Amino acid sequence: MKLRSFIGSRVIKTGIAVLLTAYICKWIGWSPVFAVITAIVTIEPTVSDSIRKGLIRFPASAIGAAYAVLFIALFGNSPVTYALSAVFTISTCFRLKLHDGLLVATITSVAMVDVIHSNYLMEFFIRLFTTTIGLSVSTLVNMFLLPPDYxxxxxxxxxxxxxxxxxxxxxxxxxxxxxxxxxxxxxxxxxxxxxxxxxxxxxxxxxxxxxxxxxxxxxxxxxxxxxxxxxxxxxxxxxxxxxxxxxxxxxxxxxxxxxxxxxxxxxxxxxxxxxxxxxxxxxxxxxxxxxxxxxxxxxxxxxxxxxxxxxxxxxxxxxxxxxxxxxxxxxxxxxxxxxxxxxxxxxx
CATH class of the missing domain: 1.20.120 (Four Helix Bundle (Hemerythrin (Met), subunit A))
Known part of the structure; x- marks a missing residue:
């Protein structure tokens, strides 16, 4: 109880969501970085917000990952790839009104540039699955662990x-x-x-x-x-x-x-x-x-x-x-x- 009052329920839940997400990804054999990033930004003040925004962040992350794969295939690991991935991800999410997914999608897009070297299609689906893990774990943690009660x-x-x-x-x-x-x-x-x-x-x-x-x-x-x-x-x-x-x-x-x-x-x-x-x-x-x-x-x-x-x-x-x-x-x-x-x- 003292720990909860000192650092706050939301911070505790974020830490637990990150821990569980990383464990799951390590157990599967995938890099936990993208899943952890998603888990961090998905903890919301309410469970309903976590679910609603999660449904927006998933397709937004898919868009970011797709642009990263596309521009890596065209330009390799270069400054142009970072810039184009960020710009196109933001523009597409904005036009599709996926505003709540802009941050995680852009981070996913630019972070993928440095880690993808081959098997582009496989990397795309792996990042998509790890994002899903982060979204799911953080939503479940928000729902069942120290649920918001105002x-x-x-x-x-x-x-x-x-x-x-x-x-x-x-x-x-x-x-x-x-x-x-x-x-x-x-x-x-x-x-x-x-x-x-x-x-x-x-x-x-x-x-x-x-x-x-x-x-x-x-x-x-x-x-x-x-x-x-x-x-x-x-x-x-x-x-x-x-x-x-x-x-x-x-x-x-x-x-x-x-x-x-x-x-x-x-x-x-x-x-x-x-x-x-x-x-x-x-x-x-x-x-x-x-x-x-x-x-x-x-x-x-x-x-x-x-x-x-x-x-x-x-x-x-x-x-x-x-x-x-x-x-x-x-x-x-x-x-x-x-x-x-x-x-x-x-x-x-």
């Missing part, structure tokens, strides 16, 4: 994203309600941008895990992961709503003391729930949503009474109320999904 990482990111969104909701609303400082908006925007990077990373890991569910996950784990993806989706939308508050041109909301206190209470409540400082309660959510809705319709009614000249933009007070209601509802959706997941755990 779920714990995604769960950790979802939890931290939810907590940070809760804190940002509270900080941003309190800033607008209590101060006129524009400098704080830049600080909050930077925090939102950093959080967006974490969300994007979690979404990438989620796609990786989705691609591999058919290879490793039990039915229970698939349901659990599905709920986790749903929660991440809710957090992405929540991030969007909080960003809308920052992007609005007006810096402070004009409300009376009672309305201000209500907004501060709700934003603080969202932060506490998402940080799990207090337990989620659907009745509390419903109560706070009802009070916010009353404030929203009251503000909307007041807005209709304004002159048309004042309605070039949606009033900031109305925007703040709408976004806070949306964030509150998303908080409820987030935890309802979590509760459903816990119920499934108990049933299993």
């Amino acid at each position: 779920q714990k990482n995604i769960q950790s990111k979802v939890t931290s994203i939810a907590q940070e969104l809760g804190v940002l909701t509270k900080d941003i609303y309190h800033c607008h309600l209590l101060t006129d400082e524009k400098s704080n908006e830049s600080k909050y925007l930077n925090r939102l941008l950093e959080l967006d990077k974490i969300i994007i990373r979690a979404e990438i890991l989620s796609r990786y895990q989705t691609n591999d569910t058919k290879y490793h996950f039990t039915e229970y784990n698939q349901e659990k992961f599905k709920d986790l993806k749903t929660q991440l989706h809710f957090l992405r939308i929540m991030h969007y709503h909080i960003t809308n508050v920052i992007d609005h041109p007006k810096g402070r909301i004009n409300v009376n003391e009672n309305e201000k206190n209500e907004l501060m209470i709700v934003s603080s409540y969202i932060a506490q729930v998402l940080k799990k400082e207090i337990a989620f309660n659907s009745n509390d959510i419903q109560d706070k949503r009802t009070r916010l809705n009353k404030l929203f319709w009251k503000e909307k009614h007041r807005t209709h009474e304004l002159s048309k000249d004042m309605l070039n933009k949606l009033p900031f007070e109305l925007v703040m109320l709408y976004e806070l209601i949306s964030i509150l509802e998303l908080t409820e959706d987030y935890y309802m999904t979590e509760e459903l997941n816990e119920e499934n755990v108990n049933l299993n």
